[in-house]
Amino acid sequence: MSPVHDSNAAGSAPPKGDAQVQVRFRTRQSQHAVADTAILVPAKLRRYGLSEIINHLLESEKPIPFNFLIDGKFLQTSLNAYLEANALSTENVLDIEYVQATLPPTEAATFEHDEWISSVEGHPVASLVLTGSYDSQARVWDRSGTCKAVLKGHEGAVKAVAWIPLREATGTKHRFLTGGQDHKIFGWEYTNEAAAATTRIAYECVGHTGSVDALAAHRNGLQFASASYDGSVLIWSTDPTDVEEAEPRKRRKVPGLSSAETGGIALKRAIKRLTGHVGAVSTLTYEQSSDTSAALYTGGWDHSVRIWDVESSTNTATMNCEKVILDMDHSALSKLIVSGHTDNFIRLWDPRADDGLVVKLKFGSHTNWVSSVKWSPTSAYAFASCSYDSTVKVWDIRSTTPLYTLSGGDVAKDEKVFAVDWVGDYIFSGGEDAQLRSFSCNV
Template sequence: MTTEQPPSPATSTNKVGDIQVQVRFRTRQQQHAVTDTAILVPARLRRYGLSEIINHLLGRTATDTESDETTLKPIPFNFLIDGKFLQTSLKTYLDNHGLSTENIVELEYVEATLPPSPAAAFEHDEWISSVRGHSSGLVLTGCFDTLGRVWDRSGVCKAVLKGHSGPIKSVSWIPESSIAERYRFVTGGQDAKVFGWEYDAEGNKSRILYECVGHTGSVEGVACSPDGKELATVSWDGCVLLWNTDPNDVEEAEDDNGGESRKRRKLKSDQGADSSVIPLKRAQKRLTGHVGPISCVTFAPTNSAMLVTGGWDHTVRAWDVEQSTNTVTRNCEKVVLGMDYSGENGLIVTGHSDGVLRLWDLRAQEGQTVKLHLSSHTNWVSSVRWSSTNSYTFVSGSYDSTIKVWDIRSTTPMYTLAGGDKTKEQKVFGVDWVGEYIFSGGEDALLRSFAAKV
């Protein structure tokens, strides 16, 4: 194998006695591809110096002060070894892994991304507990003032959702339900109630479609199946309840506690129109297994028959919805507060009361399911969400007032964003990531959005 040394600023200033190492560069981004011939570079180089070499080979050497528009400006790159980002010098990496500088080092490089930038902040009257964005540009929030809200990206509150008598703890859009500018979603509250809603964007009206009756404790999590046909709810009462989302499959009957007929229950709409009867739904299935409150729930993104939950009993559990069975139970050291399931890589990320994020592969054998522990937050991790466009990245929100963007090829966060005033210890309760936008809400009562092209 022949080697060559590129005429790069990074190598032309080598110090006498510099240790050198052979590297072979490769990339999956073909627009940035360079020679795959091994070349000699100083072993002291880190990401920046290696990025200089790639830019030199690409002919990207212009600076902001150069007037020649035909000369391309440099692009920052990140480098991976064995699927992990290089975060030290080449020499340190080789020493830490017991490798010789005589080896040819295979380096994969990818274009680095800019940090997410604040896009907007929309004020609420109280703490925001849960946030969910929609591909249409709408954003759904649940609040401690008992109200839900539908926002557009320009900051206009399109609808105020009145129905709960306690703080709303969780919200979720119903997939595959948007027809002719009509959007359906669900909210769960500390009042043990779950409501199904419809928002008519054309008429700018919202209404309650039904109330789900069955929980006896605060509803901490709601999730809809990928096909939009089923709803799963989890509660402080330790139960997982399953419902169908068909607004026509309802009844008007007494509640589960033998109270007065709920068919007489009336509620004024958020427009102050005539009051109307709220139809009821009863759970189709009840899944039991958790010992204590359940904090979070998610469906497998590509399988409506698989459900995953996490709770205060320090377990992550997978369920077969069709058979109503707990198929997998995995234990961990701390309370599970938030979770999300990636359909792209099959991994589940969970946030915990020890500030640690854990990545799980429930397909692995017992004892091998926690693939990665990620530590950076200094308080409870309340919410997590995978990027909808990148299978490597996710966002986390914490009681430490921060939002962190992670890439699972690194053990440290890519970026840390402000989710509240850290001097006031304002907690972040909910995060979401839809397309190029990250959303968050928490104790500062602001719905924050960040432009994130990761």
């Protein structure tokens, strides 16, 4: 077969003496498939030139950008440089996978807060976003930027928020959690009726003696977990009726709300306490499975990720690294864990590993602490991160460099970004600039 060259001009040829290499293209995107035949191409080609070849073979009217993978990793150099780096010659046939490149995320909207934003979680179904702030309040937003509810109850910064999945889908009723520096967790009920939105505190969870820094609800909606600066992990029922009797001495009033508005707040006690971490527990996430036996993963200042069998309250495995773990997330698609750290790195873990090497990859690009990480809900490869370096980054685990870097704050002012979430086609972030940012993203 005649060689295909890095040009759309008919009859063009590489300069004399240019090395060529045989490649075989393949893709999992059937709409872009080409013949599975080895062809000769100039070894000097990079991503742009290879894209031109695929477009030529597809006879595309409008050029489509592609990314290219060899041995499961994105090609970030020329083919020649890849051959040299891997001690290969031009006699080798390279199997190259290609995928359509995605457009960079675009900023969709900003939501103004009065104070720093500490935590963000988008609703998985409804077009709502929940935020926690250092002004001791949480807020419910719609995606147009309208604040639907301001939640007053905490006496310190709201450090963690989480939606509780409902077992029966409903368009107007929602439940969620907030945790704060006041050691408290509140369970809330929110009704978004056409006439007016109503919010009430269903219960207060007591048991932590330090700041509540992370919350995670099980996908079955029956339980949730909390992590605290006090070094403990507590497991709670989400049942709003599973509370202590409404005796006056067991109820307390909330600053800013009258007793008529709250009616007092019933107390909830933890059903399990998981102990094992040495020092603060900063993050936790459930295995993304609706199975009641789904594992719980926790991470903290003792540099460990721990795996828990919640039913038996057993720490079944401990995975260690060199630095403090600030945040982590588990992927339902890849079954991997991604974590952010105080050494500015992101680590990729495989909790199923039996070879002793649980940290599979390290990603370096942030220039300050990596405060939050979140997997894409639709891709086994993509995740987002944010950092104290004022940026939000979008990654693909097949590349050691980020796909995109987004503004999460003013770099000149060193505005830290504390939280990131990825729901559907949107990435949300918040931090020191008191702006909840949303980015439209189709990675």
